Amino acid sequence: MKLLNRTSYILITTILFVVFFGSIAFYIILKSTTDKEIKKELNSRMEYVIHEFRLNPTVFGSLSLPGYITVEEGSPETKSMPFFRDTILLDELDNSYKQYKSLTADVEVNSEFYRINVYKSLSVSNQLIERITLIVTIIIIVFILFIYLLNRFIFERVWADFFVTIDKLKSYNVDLDSSIHFEASEIAEFNLLNSALNQMIVNLREDYLNVKEFTGNISHEIQTPLSIIRLKCELLLQSMPLSNKQAELIRDIQKTNSRLSRLNKTLVLLTKIDNKQFPQKEKISVDEIIRRHLEDFTSLATLRNIELKYSKNADIYVFGDATLIDVLLVNLIKNAVLHNIDNGKIFIETKDNEIIISNTGEEKELQAKKIFDRYTKFSGKNDSLGLGLSLVKKICDLYRFKISYKYENNLHIFSLLF
Amino acid sequence: MKILIVEDEIALQESINSYLKVEGYNCESALTFNEGQEKICMYPYDCLLIDVNLPDGNGLDLIKLAKSQNVTAGIIVISARETIDDRITGLNFGADDYIVKPFHLSELNARIYSLLRRIHFKGEDQIVFNEIEVNATERLVMINNSPLDLTKKEYDLLLYFLSNKNRVLTKESICEYLWGDHADNAGTLDFVYTHIKNLRKKMIDKGGQNYIHTMYGVGYKFTTK
Structure with a gap:
């Protein structure tokens, strides 16, 4: 994950988390504050109504204004402490139901019992809460977007020098450059x-x-x-x-x-x-190298009556250091001669992009895994250093050639894919 | 024949000196680049042996110098470096031959012998030893005036012996002379015996003497005794 994405991710998840719980708390606080205000208002309205009612009971005795105030007849049995209620009333003006909060109080005037309800519509305060919530949400979204963009901008500004450093490191060549000249950065x-x-x-x-x-x-x-x-x-x-x-x-x-x-x-x-001390690369003919050494190897092979056959079916050219390619091929052919048996056979064959060297030898498959390790000797020959094939492997690795070994039809077969 | 050995390693230079003296060469030595430079400019030599790695300069520059002074001496480069490039550079600078450390004195001797023959007997490079006659230009060998049919390796082997008469030649040195780069092929040691057996037989069949004597456990010696 890129540093920018990582920081943005952390920043935004944190903000979202804070905003989520913050807005819940905000909503609850807002709701309870308006609730309190409404109750306060209902109380004072009720006090005023009762006061007026006591002064002139006849006026209000039959008065009823739906949505604002209603007065009903009560009885001593149902008399209770004043209480609040949420209710829904039909608004006759636009013929819709609306939320109201009501305060109900029982009063005794001149030995008559009345039940007074005062109402307060909640639609305005609810609308206000909704609006405020919406505005806050929009502000938060804009804020997050702004933070994200700012973070991006800061990142590009602040880390620019860092990427310059990376580019310089990438193009550094230990063989040619003694050091890298870094421009002084504003950032310590x-x-x-x-x-x-x-x-x-x-x-x-x-x-x-x-x-x-x-x-x-x-x-x-x-x-x-x-x-x-x-x-x-x-x-x-x-x-x-x-x-x-x-x-x-x-x-x-x-x-x-x-x-x-x-x-x-x-x-x-x-x-x-x-140490990668062979940087030179030139076009080298595999056939030319084999032919250069073929005479010597043929004379060596003939002495033990080994038949050496070279069939060239393809012109292979490789790019690499002449010395290394030479060492690679000579080592493979040398092994085929060295680990052969008297009256044996060696076949060197080139085809497409591959050279296959197969030889008779001890009738036992060699351990393919260990064969390219240093100091691995399969023959009892003391003079052998056991380094030949590890050298071969190393050169193959350097140039990304594929070398493989198998034992088939009594032949040890090394195949080299360029 | 006068030979200049430019080699900073005293022990090496002394060994080469003492081996070549026995062959009848008149050897002089230079231990530094400067000394070599001086001697090359002042005295005529038939052959220059130049080590590439000198404490105060590159041996290859001495070759350049010799060539610019129109020195007629044959030049053999002694190099510790391995890569084909280094060898080619030596030859491109005008050296006639190169030899890579560590070498055998007998091989160095054979190369000097061959180089000097090439320089002094242009066109008619002949070696005569009793009944043996070698025309090195055409790679022909005659014994008692009848041609001897040899393989390339047998011919090389005979020339090596003729270059190092009365010397003990170890199997290893013969091996390295015949196979060069491929001498580390352990199997080759056994082949020396086969080659020598064949060469000896062919020479005796033509009525030649048996000059190749086996020194038990060591190698061979080409001698009339």
């Missing part, structure tokens, strides 16, 4: 927000650049000592005579060294992908 809170954001951006960018520099340098910084170890081992190996045992030890050092070096390269690559 937004200035506070802007300065906090700027502080955060400066810190974030520093971290980002540090990580970027670190990953950029780590390759060099780690490869150099590894290179030194490798070269020293090689020199040591040439320094004859060496016993078989010594030579083997040197070779073991070299092997471990190579492994460390490959591990470093792969982890740096993974980190770089995570």
Whole structure:
């Protein structure tokens, strides 16, 4: 829910709530006040009538004016205290029934009992109450509308700077912009927000650049000592005579060294992908990449009498970083060779927007869920780092390619949908 | 043959130096960009080995400098960077070859050997070793004047051995030389044996000597002894 709607909603429901109960109270108070006034008036009128009646009973004895005053004969048995009554009388002028309030009093004049009723029409006061209620309601509705519009207006005025800040944040590129220049706002809170954001951006960018520099340098910084170890081992190996045992030890050092070096390269690559350090995108032909490596892979495959067949049914072009696309395809084909069996088969097929690489291998389905995890090794091959497929997955995620694995007809099938 | 090694890491530079000296090269070294710049301008070299990452400059600028000075030396870029872009940049700047850290000395040696042959024997790039004759331009191998039919990998392997005679070559280094990027394919190690067996057999069949000796547990050595 938008902030504006939220505040309007709260404001209006609160007002409606207050207005509802307020108008009920208003109505009750108004009603009881007019009631009191009417009763007061009836009382004073009755006093006046009785007073006049006592002075000159004959005048009023037979007098009766419907809607104003009536005098009937009473009896001592029915004599009671004066009481009020609501009643409806026929107005003969416009032939309609109207509401009246009446006061009835019994009086004794010259040992005769009379019952006097005085009436007061309620139609005027009722009309007044209705009018007042209507006017108040209209005022309230106008008031609510006004509040709503005012709230909207204030919102747009007050929050304008906030949306400027949001727009600036959206267009911020951590790689290019060192900080964001926010215009000073009239509102202190937004200035506070802007300065906090700027502080955060400066810190974030520093971290980002540090990580970027670190990953950029780590390759060099780690490869150099590894290179030194490798070269020293090689020199040591040439320094004859060496016993078989010594030579083997040197070779073991070299092997471990190579492994460390490959591990470093792969982890740096993974980190770089995570840090989105491959912003370049160019049009790359999948066929071209496959053909570039096909010869090497064919020669590797032939050595184990593995049949490698490449059928190109579609010209696939993808947009991405040349190095990454290369790593992606090479890793998939390499796995097909590496985890194959002697006299096995590899089929690489392109169609529409898809490349399918299927290979024979261990006759057991791999766990599709774990297959792309880091350091997952299904083969007992010690030299494998277990990072190849997680690298593949990472590159696929980066470019939103879909990679899937299935095991069918004794074939391990990887399908890559661009 | 005079080689200049521009490399800031002393241990690396010394190792390269001592390996290449045995091959009969006359090596000089520069530890900084400035020193490299000075030496390239002052002395003639046959080959320049240039590390891209130098403390006081970019090695690629040294290539530019060498090219602007019309230096005829072959240039090999040593790079720790991985991306295809970096390699292409090196070559575009005028380098003849590149090698990525960590490399094997035997591989560097083979590349220098091949580069120098290309520069000095234009059109007639030949290697002769006893009864073996290699025409590197046409990729032809003759043994006792009869042609030897080799696969591409076997040919590369033979050239690698001829470039590193009397050296112990580990399976790993052979692997990396033959397969480059795909050397980390663990399966390749076993294939080295197959390739060597085939090469050895083909050479002996043509009446050649068996020069490839197995060093148990380590690798191979191409030697007359």
